[in-house]
Amino acid sequence: MEKRKRVLGIVEWLLVLVLMALLSVIALKTKDRLGEVKEMVSMQDSKLVLYEGPKSLKDASPEDLKAAKEKDREFSLLHCVDTIVKINGYDCYVYDTNVNHSRSWSPDYMPVQSRTPVTYFDFEGIANIEVTVPDISLTSVKLSPVSSGIEPLMDAANNKVSFTITEPGNYTLTFNDSPSRALHIFANPLETDIPSMDDENVIYIGPGEWNIESIMMEDNQTLYIAGGAVIHGVVNANYAENVKVLGRGIIDGSQYKTWGGSTAHIPLKFDFCDGVELRDIIVLNPNAWVLNSLSTKNELIDGVRIISSRPNGDGITLQSCENITVQNCFVRSWDDSLVVKNYQGNSNNITFKNNQLWTDLAQSMEIGFETNKGKEENAMISNITFEDITVLNNFHKPVISVHNADDAMVKDIVFRNIIVENAQMGSGDGDEMPYLIDLLITQSSNWSKTKERGQIRNVLIDGVKVLSGRFNGSRIEGYNADHTVEDVTIKNVEILGEKIISFEQGKFEIASESTKNLVIE
Amino acid sequence: MTILRRGLIVLLLIANIVLLIYFVNGIKEPPQEIIAENVTLVAAPDQTEAEIHPAFIKEEFVLTLPEGENIAVDKKIKDNGFTDVYGANRANDGKADGASYWEGKGYPSIITIDLEEPANIHAVRVVLNPLSIWGKRTQTIAVNISSDGESFTELVKTKQYTFDPDEGNQVQIPFDETETRFVQLVITENSGAGGGQVAEFEIYSK
Numbered sequence: 232m233e234k235r236k237r238v239l240g241i242v243e244w245l246l247v248l249v250l251m252a253l254l255s256v257i258a259l260k261t262k263d264r265l266g267e268v269k270e271m272v273s274m275q276d277s278k279l280v281l282y283e284g285p286k287s288l289k290d291a292s293p294e295d296l297k298a299a300k301e302k303d304r305e306f307s308l309l310h311c312v313d314t315i316v317k318i319n320g321y322d323c324y325v326y327d328t329n330v331n332h333s334r335s336w337s338p339d340y341m342p343v344q345s346r347t348p349v350t351y352f353d354f355e356g357i358a359n360i361e362v363t364v365p366d367i368s369l370t371s372v373k374l375s376p377v378s379s380g381i382e383p384l385m386d387a388a389n390n391k392v393s394f395t396i397t398e399p400g401n402y403t404l405t406f407n408d409s410p411s412r413a414l415h416i417f418a419n420p421l422e423t424d425i426p427s428m429d430d431e432n433v434i435y436i437g438p439g440e441w442n443i444e445s446i447m448m449e450d451n452q453t454l455y456i457a458g459g460a461v462i463h464g465v466v467n468a469n470y471a472e473n474v475k476v477l478g479r480g481i482i483d484g485s486q487y488k489t490w491g492g493s494t495a496h497i498p499l500k501f502d503f504c505d506g507v508e509l510r511d512i513i514v515l516n517p518n519a520w521v522l523n524s525l526s527t528k529n530e531l532i533d534g535v536r537i538i539s540s541r542p543n544g545d546g547i548t549l550q551s552c553e554n555i556t557v558q559n560c561f562v563r564s565w566d567d568s569l570v571v572k573n574y575q576g577n578s579n580n581i582t583f584k585n586n587q588l589w590t591d592l593a594q595s596m597e598i599g600f601e602t603n604k605g606k607e608e609n610a611m612i613s614n615i616t617f618e619d620i621t622v623l624n625n626f627h628k629p630v631i632s633v634h635n636a637d638d639a640m641v642k643d644i645v646f647r648n649i650i651v652e653n654a655q656m657g658s659g660d661g662d663e664m665p666y667l668i669d670l671l672i673t674q675s676s677n678w679s680k681t682k683e684r685g686q687i688r689n690v691l692i693d694g695v696k697v698l699s700g701r702f703n704g705s706r707i708e709g710y711n712a713d714h715t716v717e718d719v720t721i722k723n724v725e726i727l728g729e730k731i732i733s734f735e736q737g738k739f740e741i742a743s744e745s746t747k748n749l750v751i752e
Numbered sequence: 753m754t755i756l757r758r759g760l761i762v763l764l765l766i767a768n769i770v771l772l773i774y775f776v777n778g779i780k781e782p783p784q785e786i787i788a789e790n791v792t793l794v795a796a797p798d799q800t801e802a803e804i805h806p807a808f809i810k811e812e813f814v815l816t817l818p819e820g821e822n823i824a825v826d827k828k829i830k831d832n833g834f835t836d837v838y839g840a841n842r843a844n845d846g847k848a849d850g851a852s853y854w855e856g857k858g859y860p861s862i863i864t865i866d867l868e869e870p871a872n873i874h875a876v877r878v879v880l881n882p883l884s885i886w887g888k889r890t891q892t893i894a895v896n897i898s899s900d901g902e903s904f905t906e907l908v909k910t911k912q913y914t915f916d917p918d919e920g921n922q923v924q925i926p927f928d929e930t931e932t933r934f935v936q937l938v939i940t941e942n943s944g945a946g947g948g949q950v951a952e953f954e955i956y957s958k
Binding site for chain 2 (some may be wrong): 240243244246247250251253254257258260261264265268271272273274275276277278279280281282283284285286287319320321434435436437438439440441442443444445446447448449457458459461462463465467468469470503
């Protein structure tokens with residue numbers, strides 16, 4: 232009896248041990264599972280706004296997608312059907328607009344044009360993006376900006392790419408290391424502070440395709456172009472105060488034939504204005520340059536997206552402007568992407584920050600060439616900053632350039648944290664200036680208006696990283712001993728993984744007689 | 753001791769069962785799909801082609817010219833300065849479109865037509881390009897006359913006029929019929945440019 236009790240006692244203790252061990256295992260598994268679930272992405276609070284494109288836009292046929300001059304094929308904005316985009320499982324409308332892969336100037340203003348898909352939506356939380364390209368045999372895919380750290384998943388068998396974003400921004404998907412049919416995705420935050428259509432100072436344009444010819448903004452007016460709207464026309468202001476152009480819609484210039492050196496219809500043009508705010512809108516296929524301000528002050532250009540493809544299609548051009556901020560923009564242009572120059576008066580206190588550029592032709596960030604077109608006394612361009620700029624592609628001329636072709640003083644210029652994802656400067660007829668950095672005082676038969684030459688002073692280039700492409704050289708050259716480039720500091724330059732700590736290593740061409748106090752570190 | 757041991761066994765058994773049930777049924781994965789109510793689809797209107805937006809449909813403007821004939825076309829014309837290439841001779845070439853306009857350089861912007869011989873006149877019409885891109889603006893204008901081109905007298909006092917593309921982008925300034933050879937506009941304000949602008953300066957005679 233005693234023995235049985237003892238055995239039973241031992242069995243019960245063993246059972247206690249087994250149950251305790253089991254409890255530990257279940258507790259550990261539960262903890263792991265809780266951690267796993269905690270890590271899981273929750274769509275609970277995610278929100279999504281999708282905009283149907285105008286029903287009047289035609290589907291882009293294979294014929295429409297052929298590379299051709301604008302007079303030889305359908306040139307209007309189309310509904311893209313060869314690139315299918317789903318956001319969180321919902322169809323997202325894709326537009327098909329014109330882009331230009333030519334890398335040489337076209338004297339007849341009729342370069343061959345291609346097409347590319349563009350889409351946009353608003354979201355908060357998480358957006359799972361799935362892109363299907365049935366006509367592309369996928370071998371590789373890249374999501375820009377690379378700094379987002381997002382590696383898209385490629386399903387080559389099903390011609391599909393997927394990735395998840397949690398931050399609004401401008402994203403570009405490049406297939407097979409080719410600019411052809413790259414998909415531009417403009418992922419907006421949810422819209423707030425939508426102007427009231429009942430406000431008498433608001434011109435409210437809702438979804439649909441609309442001809443508006445031209446809108447001349449008057450003092451204190453707001454033009455709101457809603458998501459889903461496509462307007463054909465231009466928006467200008469002269470001598471206006473406190474004007475705004477807002478909204479997620481598109482200004483499309485397809486109806487205008489190439490300006491051909493005579494009639495430019497500038498989608499966004501603000502001359503001699505004080506207090507301008509341009510936010511979020513998308514501009515496609517202008518017939519010349521795109522967003523131009525002349526002698527305007529106190530302007531904010533925030534989140535504007537631009538794709539130009541025709542000759543002289545400069546992206547954002549600021550002529551003789553003061554107190555301007557250009558931020559969060561995307562500019563793909565067939566001419567200079569960002570430009571500062573002097574036409575009537577001086578340029579001062581201009582900041583370009585957190586912008587993405589894709590420069591199909593000419594320079595990415597250009598000061599000049601015209602620095603005193605108005606031939607004014609003591610002309611000056613000063614306090615110009617380019618900061619946190621990602622150049623997705625530059626195919627033609629310098630990424631960073633100060634070209635002083637008049638008699639102005641150009642001073643206090645900063646380029647900081649510039650990332651070049653694909654450096655292809657020197658393609659086509661860009662071989663005349665295939666530089667990464669170009670600081671130059673020159674006399675130009677094309678651009679110079681003054682007889683006297685100017686100066687360049689105090690330039691800081693801090694942080695330039697070329698991730699892929701070509702290892703091109705740079706140039707620093709004044710005009711002569713009296714017209715010089717002085718006080719230039721270049722640091723934190725890295726080209727294709729190589730840290731550049733000497734001018735020789737960076738393949739700099741330096742004119743010693745017309746430059747002073749150049750430092751690289 | 754036995755009771756304690758057995759109690760412990762029961763407690764452990766219960767704890768295991770409760771934790772197991774929680775492990776199997778109690779841990780909920782967050783939703784992996786977006787909640788339908790959180791998706792907004794903004795629909796496009798039914799359209800088969802681009803339409804003129806309702807906000808930009810204009811009433812037809814019927815222009816009525818002053819009585820008589822415009823006698824200013826191609827007469828001698830001069831100014832006190834001009835901007836860029838927009839010289840005075842563009843203001844009486846019979847064209848108000850494209851780049852055919854005069855723009856003064858600062859204020860006052862003065863433009864004078866020599867009718868070459870005295871004429872009886874009763875109105876001037878100041879015209880800007882009628883396209884809407886030439887947005888609505890005001891100009892402050894005085895009309896002066898002279899018989900010798902040197903000494904001018906005020907015919908119409910300085911006044912602000914509105915130029916509206918929806919109404920032909922023109923203003924007509926009538927006055928009592930008067931005989932003169934030289935007619936002058938003195939512009940002291942333009943809300944749309946840095947100087948006076950005139951695409952056509954018309955002078956009417958019956």
